[in-house]
Amino acid sequence: MSLSLTLLGTGTPTPLVHRGGSSYLVRLDDEMLLFDCGPACVRRLLRKGISPTRIDTLFLTHLHYDHFVDYPYFVLLRWDQGAGRIPDLDVYAPAPARKVTDRLFADDGAFDPDLTARTGHPVSQFIYEMRGGALPRARPMPRVTEVAAGSEVGKGRWRVTATEVVHVQPQLICLAYRFEAEGKSIVFGGDTAPTQSLTDLARDADVLLHMCHFVNGEADDPRNTCGVSGHLDAARTAAAANVRTLVLVHMTEQVEQPGVKERVLHEVGEVFPGQVIFGEDLLDIPVDPIEVPRIR
Ligand SMILES: [Zn+2]
Numbered sequence: 001m002s003l004s005l006t007l008l009g010t011g012t013p014t015p016l017v018h019r020g021g022s023s024y025l026v027r028l029d030d031e032m033l034l035f036d037c038g039p040a041c042v043r044r045l046l047r048k049g050i051s052p053t054r055i056d057t058l059f060l061t062h063l064h065y066d067h068f069v070d071y072p073y074f075v076l077l078r079w080d081q082g083a084g085r086i087p088d089l090d091v092y093a094p095a096p097a098r099k100v101t102d103r104l105f106a107d108d109g110a111f112d113p114d115l116t117a118r119t120g121h122p123v124s125q126f127i128y129e130m131r132g133g134a135l136p137r138a139r140p141m142p143r144v145t146e147v148a149a150g151s152e153v154g155k156g157r158w159r160v161t162a163t164e165v166v167h168v169q170p171q172l173i174c175l176a177y178r179f180e181a182e183g184k185s186i187v188f189g190g191d192t193a194p195t196q197s198l199t200d201l202a203r204d205a206d207v208l209l210h211m212c213h214f215v216n217g218e219a220d221d222p223r224n225t226c227g228v229s230g231h232l233d234a235a236r237t238a239a240a241a242n243v244r245t246l247v248l249v250h251m252t253e254q255v256e257q258p259g260v261k262e263r264v265l266h267e268v269g270e271v272f273p274g275q276v277i278f279g280e281d282l283l284d285i286p287v288d289p290i291e292v293p294r295i296r
Pocket residue numbers: 062064167191
């Protein structure tokens with residue numbers, strides 16, 4: 001079995017060229033799953049040489065736009081390039097994901113004029129046939145399963161468990177996910193303040209992706225700390241959960257300034273004894289133990 005993880009987007013709503021919004025790719029042999037679909041997700045996939053048509057499953061942690069604004073683009077591009085030869089996308093997300101999806105792709109949805117043209121006009125039908133499609137052309141409609149704390153999803157060799165984390169309730173339901181396949185585990189912490197539910201979900205995981213939204217001590221207003229985590233929060237959760245590798249993601253510019261980044265890594269290392277990775281877009285993350293390579 002080959003299992004790998006790629007960071008597609010490690011940023012926040014703050015627009016940065018080098019950090020897209022939250023988005024992560026899991027590859028289990030030939031199968032690919034996407035966790036969150038934030039700004040630049042599709043472009044990052046293309047940079048990795050991966051067509052959206054190769055991905056059949058998407059999990060969303062919550063419906064903040066920096067976690068799912070590329071959702072319609074991903075669905076439409078996948079459908080258009082798939083030319084009727086791939087199944088509709090399976091989406092697992094908290095409510096109201098089904099309503100949101102309907103308002104995008106249903107007959108009276110935001111993309112109805114485009115879809116009406118692309119399925120009915122001869123130009124689009126010609127291109128569709130050139131891509132290998134057979135008329136009549138169906139419209140895209142993701143198969144949405146709304147999930148909540150305690151939900152378990154399994155397909156083939158993998159299983160995903162959800163728990164609720166502490167972010168911007170009650171306005172949005174906010175989830176974290178644990179992906180497991182053949183004894184390996186990757187936990188996507190989502191956006192959260194420190195919470196026991198995430199520590200429990202991440203227990204003994206191989207990899208924990210944890211938000212590092214600020215430097216603890218530098219933005220300690222309770223309106224901030226009630227819904228997001230700083231570097232020490234991530235370290236304490238990783239230590240309490242006994243994970244092997246902590247990946248810092250969802251980072252603001254504050255965290256990555258020269259000198260600050262090094263301080264963050266040092267202080268995280270004082271709390272958490274495992275491996276720490278400072279997340280960057282397009283970085284491939286080892287799920288197996290990391291060994292120091294030989295000098296060549
Ligand atoms: Zn959020």
